[in-house]
Amino acid sequence: MFHFSNIVRTKGDPKIVQGGPSLKQPADQLARALGWFSIGLGVVEFLAPRRVTETLGMEGHETLVRAFGVREILAGIMSLSVEKNAGLWARVGGDGLDAAALLSGLTPDNPKNGNIALALLMVGGIAMLDYRAAQDTKPRRPPRDARRKLYPNRSGFPKGIESVRTAARQIAAHAGQNEVKQGDERRVP
Amino acid sequence: MKALVWHGKEDIRCDTVTDPEIQDPRDAIIKVTSCAICGSDLHLFHNFIPGMLPGDIMGHETMGEVVEVGSGVDGKLQKGDRIVVPFTIICGECDQCKRGNFSVCETTNRKRHLADKVFGHTTAGLFGYTHLTGGYPGGQAEYLRVPYADATHIKVPAGIPDEQLLFLSDIFPTGWQAAVQCDIEPTDTVAIWGCGPVGQMAIRSALLLGANQVIAIDCLPERLSMAEAGGATTINFETESVLERLQELTDGKGPEKCIDCVGMESHVMASLPDTLLDRAKQMVMAESDRPHVLREMIYVCRPGGIISVAGVYSGLSDMLPMGAFMNKGLTMRTGQTHVNRWTDDLLRRIEDGEIDPSFVITHTVPLEQGPEMYQVFRDKRDSCVKVVLKP
Numbered sequence: 001m002f003h004f005s006n007i008v009r010t011k012g013d014p015k016i017v018q019g020g021p022s023l024k025q026p027a028d029q030l031a032r033a034l035g036w037f038s039i040g041l042g043v044v045e046f047l048a049p050r051r052v053t054e055t056l057g058m059e060g061h062e063t064l065v066r067a068f069g070v071r072e073i074l075a076g077i078m079s080l081s082v083e084k085n086a087g088l089w090a091r092v093g094g095d096g097l098d099a100a101a102l103l104s105g106l107t108p109d110n111p112k113n114g115n116i117a118l119a120l121l122m123v124g125g126i127a128m129l130d131y132r133a134a135q136d137t138k139p140r141r142p143p144r145d146a147r148r149k150l151y152p153n154r155s156g157f158p159k160g161i162e163s164v165r166t167a168a169r170q171i172a173a174h175a176g177q178n179e180v181k182q183g184d185e186r187r188v189p
Numbered sequence: 190m191k192a193l194v195w196h197g198k199e200d201i202r203c204d205t206v207t208d209p210e211i212q213d214p215r216d217a218i219i220k221v222t223s224c225a226i227c228g229s230d231l232h233l234f235h236n237f238i239p240g241m242l243p244g245d246i247m248g249h250e251t252m253g254e255v256v257e258v259g260s261g262v263d264g265k266l267q268k269g270d271r272i273v274v275p276f277t278i279i280c281g282e283c284d285q286c287k288r289g290n291f292s293v294c295e296t297t298n299r300k301r302h303l304a305d306k307v308f309g310h311t312t313a314g315l316f317g318y319t320h321l322t323g324g325y326p327g328g329q330a331e332y333l334r335v336p337y338a339d340a341t342h343i344k345v346p347a348g349i350p351d352e353q354l355l356f357l358s359d360i361f362p363t364g365w366q367a368a369v370q371c372d373i374e375p376t377d378t379v380a381i382w383g384c385g386p387v388g389q390m391a392i393r394s395a396l397l398l399g400a401n402q403v404i405a406i407d408c409l410p411e412r413l414s415m416a417e418a419g420g421a422t423t424i425n426f427e428t429e430s431v432l433e434r435l436q437e438l439t440d441g442k443g444p445e446k447c448i449d450c451v452g453m454e455s456h457v458m459a460s461l462p463d464t465l466l467d468r469a470k471q472m473v474m475a476e477s478d479r480p481h482v483l484r485e486m487i488y489v490c491r492p493g494g495i496i497s498v499a500g501v502y503s504g505l506s507d508m509l510p511m512g513a514f515m516n517k518g519l520t521m522r523t524g525q526t527h528v529n530r531w532t533d534d535l536l537r538r539i540e541d542g543e544i545d546p547s548f549v550i551t552h553t554v555p556l557e558q559g560p561e562m563y564q565v566f567r568d569k570r571d572s573c574v575k576v577v578l579k580p
């Protein structure tokens with residue numbers, strides 16, 4: 001990858017000779033893959049809802065499929081963002097909705113029950129991946145009640161805060177006197 | 190040499206790269222002795238600022254020793270000189286530089302066509318930043334090429350540790366300029382949003398400039414404790430109402446001067462619906478900045494007051510209350526820092542022992558640990574406030 005980035009460097013600027021290790025974890029890569037999958041699926045659901053409902057024998061539910069498509073796209077964008085953990089949990093929730101919608105179509109008179117069963121299987125598999133990725137990308141921020149170091153002695157003023165305040169007051173008073181003096185001079189005819 | 194290189198969102202690596210070379214007679218090369226991670230580096234880490242390319246070297250807070258000078262540096266720098274490198278690259282000759290408006294130097298952005306398109310006019314070239322500001326390799330590295338080195342440097346004396354001088358490159362003059370822009374008077378209350386490194390410097394600067402009362406707003410106990418140590422009254426916005434406390438502390442009048450040291454990534458909280466909406470819009474790229482702090486400042490600032498913006502904004506901000514801003518007769522002053530305008534005075538204050546900016550450093554690690562420290566700094570782990578890297 002860095003070979004490509006070297007091509008676009010301005011002539012004379014340092015180029016990468018040897019890449020260092022990346023801190024990206026496998027879970028980050030999984031989150032990225034799921035994010036793009038989510039967007040792809042969402043686009044299909046939004047643009048071709050009829051194909052989806054026909055495949056599942058659930059004609060008449062096109063609006064619902066479209067809405068699910070929008071949800072998939074938003075969850076996908078979130079999964080690709082800095083807030084990927086929230087995006088992945090949104091996907092886990094969405095998987096639940098998908099499963100519920102599919103189960104509602106699993107009726108004795110639906111000739112496409114086989115497709116619905118297959119879709120349910122896929123949703124189950126993806127849900128496991130979503131859950132795993134969501135678990136593994138938990139933010140590493142310390143909890144709110146975590147013990148923290150405090151810095152009560154770091155004033156940054158080697159001579160103390162009071163000396164700063166005193167100096168500032170003296171400068172202000174001096175400036176004030178000068179202003180008065182200049183004002184008096186201006187009043188002199 | 191080793192350098193911290195941007196490879197994409199949340200992906201910074203310590204790579205081996207070719208050494209920098211003199212490209213222009215006005216260049217110099219320095220051996221970096223200390224560099225730091227800045228809060229604005231996190232905007233790049235998150236890929237919120239457009240115009241980064243994989244392979245870009247990070248870092249714009251750097252100092253070191255001159256090891257090579259170009260023929261056009263004209264004796265202003267010599268091998269062995271110890272310099273702090275301001276984050277803004279300046280020519281010292283254009284109309285803006287002559288006015289002291291160094292951060293909008295008209296010459297040094299080598300990709301000015303991009304800046305002209307995006308900002309309307311170019312601004313100065315910056316180290317280790319987006320290609321909108323020239324895409325110059327940064328100083329989180331063992332060596333750094335300093336373009337226009339005859340003007341772009343702050344010569345510093347031996348005998349003062351790096352840690353006291355390094356922040357002349359950015360955060361100290363940035364906090365200082367934020368306070369100077371407020372025209373502080375002895376009766377003023379100055380409210381400062383954000384107690385990160387720039388906020389801490391702004392607190393001290395406001396006191397040095399004679400503010401009557403400084404109020405610092407944040408939610409992290411370690412940063413609030415540091416703000417308090419620096420003489421500020423603190424407000425924890427997670428446990429207190431900022432509006433109510435500011436009213437209380439100013440007899441209902443509001444602070445005369447407000448400083449934004451937060452910028453485009455303000456905290457998101459369920460109790461502040463505008464922050465949730467901003468975050469959602471930022472995620473789908475419908476808005477580039479989260480300007481909650483600007484909205485709050487406009488609302489609480491005393492009529493006729495001044496709002497000074499030191500925090501970085503990158504593009505478009507929604508729902509700014511321009512009605513309140515206009516009717517209250519507020520003044521807003523902003524800008525990247527005109528570093529060299531302030532550094533003579535600030536260096537003298539450090540030499541005189543008036544201030545020691547090293548108080549803000551909480552972590553010092555080898556350069557190789559830089560990528561991890563980006564995460565630690567971002568996540569506020571281990572009570573991290575400021576990271577210094579040693580190549």
